[in-house]
Amino acid sequence: MxxxxxxxxxxxxxxxxxxxxxxxxxxxxxxxxxxxxxxxxxxxxxxxxxxxxxxxxxxxxxxxxxxxxxxxxxxxxxxxxxxxxxxxxxxxxxxxxxxxxxxxxxxxxxxxxxxxxxxxxxxxxxxxxxxxxxxxxxxxxxxxxxxxxxxxxxxxxxxxxxxxxGDAGLMSAPLEHFDAALLEHATPEWQKMARIVAGVLGDFF
Incomplete structure (x- = not known):
């Protein structure tokens, strides 16, 4: 205990x-x-x-x-x-x-x-x-x-x-902040949403 x-x-x-x-x-x-x-x-x-x-x-x-x-x-x-x-x-x-x-x-x-x-x-x-x-x-x-x-x-x-x-630490951002990054990982072929999100997350590591 x-x-x-x-x-x-x-x-x-x-x-x-x-x-x-x-x-x-x-x-x-x-x-x-x-x-x-x-x-x-x-x-x-x-x-x-x-x-x-x-x-x-x-x-x-x-x-x-x-x-x-x-x-x-x-x-x-x-x-x-x-x-x-x-x-x-x-x-x-x-x-x-x-x-x-x-x-x-x-x-x-x-x-x-x-x-x-x-x-x-x-x-x-x-x-x-x-x-x-x-x-x-x-x-x-x-x-x-x-x-x-x-x-x-x-x-x-x-x-x-x-x-x-950001460079100076935690900061405010608009709801559309990640839109461009998500679009970069989108393709004309169908993909699962999770795969696109995983690709964006991978860019941060």
């Missing part, structure tokens, strides 16, 4: 969270791994409004019941605030999903101490590789906290449809 004093790990991606749980088992360590279900790299973020996000996702992406996705993310916040030790946030700096999720999470942490780990391509690591990072977390500095919260406030004010990674 996991002790209530076990280290809490917050991961911004469900796949990476599952791998981290396996990594803890490989390393023989206790720990609690949590991850928000929502992806704050898209949709409205100007306020914590499950209905607004759900309506946007249904209108723009065609998915229903996103309100539950948002609400299922909230226990991560309560678990983080109640943790007996400073929680460790695992951040993938090359993932807009991870970067935006971290900013959303941090904006709810008030002054609670936390630790951070910047791990490139986090979602691609296997459990053995992930164990190498277990002792590398560092306290979140006051400077980075202030910069991160300032960026989140800016992104909230802009409230763009998308948040992407």
């Amino acid at each position: 996991t002790s209530e004093n076990s280290q809490l790990h917050v991961v911004f991606g469900r796949s990476a969270a599952g791998t981290l749980q396996q990594a803890l088992e490989v390393a023989g360590r206790e720990g609690i791994v949590v991850a928000p279900y929502d992806d704050f790299s898209f949709g409205p973020i100007d306020r914590d409004d499950a209905n607004a996000r759900a309506q946007w996702v249904e209108n723009e992406l065609g998915y229903s019941d996103w309100q539950k996705i948002f609400e299922d993310s909230l226990p991560v916040l309560s678990a983080s605030m109640e943790a007996s030790k400073p929680p460790i946030a695992w951040i993938s700096p090359d993932s807009a999903h991870s970067a935006a999720g971290f900013l959303w999470w941090l904006s709810h942490m008030a002054d609670k101490e936390c630790q951070i780990l910047d791990v490139p391509r986090l979602s691609l690591l296997d459990p053995e590789s992930m164990t190498e990072y277990l002792d590398k977390a560092e306290p979140l500095s006051a400077g980075r906290r202030a910069r991160s919260l300032g960026l989140w406030l800016q992104l909230q004010a802009e409230n763009a449809p998308l948040r992407i990674l």
Whole structure:
């Protein structure tokens, strides 16, 4: 049974969270791994409004019941605030999903101490590789906290449809941002949509 004093790990991606749980088992360590279900790299973020996000996702992406996705993310916040030790946030700096999720999470942490780990391509690591990072977390500095919260406030004010990674980090983008890239991978012959999307994703690695 996991002790209530076990280290809490917050991961911004469900796949990476599952791998981290396996990594803890490989390393023989206790720990609690949590991850928000929502992806704050898209949709409205100007306020914590499950209905607004759900309506946007249904209108723009065609998915229903996103309100539950948002609400299922909230226990991560309560678990983080109640943790007996400073929680460790695992951040993938090359993932807009991870970067935006971290900013959303941090904006709810008030002054609670936390630790951070910047791990490139986090979602691609296997459990053995992930164990190498277990002792590398560092306290979140006051400077980075202030910069991160300032960026989140800016992104909230802009409230763009998308948040992407640019040269200067996370930034707002229009909904049409990826259209040109998608068209580059489209051909006159019929293809599955997933194949076109995979081709675009491959360009980022």
